[in-house]
Amino acid sequence: MDSETQWWASSSANNLCHYTSAESLVKILEQSALRLGPFKESNDPYEFEDWLPSAVMGKGARTVADTLIADIWQIQRRVNRVAFAMDGVNGPPSHGCIDVCHRGFGSLPMWAHYADHFRGGCLVFDRGRLVELATAMLKPTSEAFYCERVSYEDDVLFGPSSPITDTGSGYLAKNAAELMFRKRAQWSYEHEFRIVAVAPVEGSQILEYGDSLVGVIVGVKSPLNHYDVGKRYGVRAQGQMFSSGVQTIY
Secondary structure: OOHHHHHHHOOOOOEEEEEEOHHHHHHHHHHOEEEEEEHHHOOOHHHHHOOOOOOOOOOOOHHHHHHHHHHHHHHHOOEEEEEEEOOOOOOOOOOOOOOOOOOOOOOHHHHHHHOOOOOOEEEEEEHHHHHHHHHHHHHHHOOEEEEEEOEEEOOOOOOOOOOOOOOHHHHHHHOHHHHHOEEEHHHHHHOEEEEEEEOOOOOOEEEEOHHHEEEEEEOOOOHHHHOOHHHHHOOOEEEEEEEOOEEEEO
16 A cells, blocks of 8 residues: 555544535635634534523622623634544454544444535645644634643533633633543444634634645545546545445545
8 A cells, every 4th residue: 555545544543523414515625724613503502501600699789790691602602613633443454455434534424424425625734733723723823722632421501610710712622522532322323533723803714734734535336436636736635435335535
C-alpha cells in the first residue's frame, strides 16, 4: 500500500473527521477554511437550553442574580463551535477490503445526519496540527478558547451543578466541561471532538486549516463523484462504496 493512502487505511486516534453537505464541502475546500458556527445551532436543544444551574443562586439580592443570568445568556450567544468525529473505541475489524464502520469517517448515522444522507462528504484532518492552528488563530482573538472531546452521560442534570456566584465569564470557565463538552448518552456514537471559541461579538468565526487537511471522503450518493475532487482541489480524495454488506473506502 502506498504512503498516499495510509491516512485512511490505518486506524488513527489523531484524525478529526468533519461531515458536511456537498455544497459546504466545496466551499470549505475553495476557501481552505472551516466555519465555527453559533453554539445555539446545535442539533440537541438540551445543549443550548441547559446553561443555568439546577439551583440558581446570586450574591443575595435578586437583582444581582438577574444581572448575572443576563450576562450568561449574552455570553452564550457568542459561543461558536465546529464539530468533528473521532475513531470508535473498538477500532476497525479486519477484512480483505478494510471495513471502516468504526472509523471517524465511517459512521453510517453521521453520514445520514450530517453529510446530507450520503450525498455530501467528510473532510479528515490531522488532530494535532489543526488544534495547533486553531490555538494560534482563534485563541488570541477570542474571550475564551477550548479544544476537547465530548463526554456522554445517561443521567445529566438540568444545567451545571456549580451555582452562579461569579461573573458570566467566570461561570463559563468553571463549567466549561458541562456546558460545552457534555451530551446525552444517546449521542455517544458520534465520538465527538469540538473546537469552541467565545467571540468578542456575536457572529461566526473562521478557522483557516492550512496544512492540517489529510484527505476527503466522498459519499456514495454524492454529486461530487462525477468529477475528480482530488485533482480539482489538490487534496487526497477517496470514494465511499458498499459491497457484500461491507462499507469500504477505495
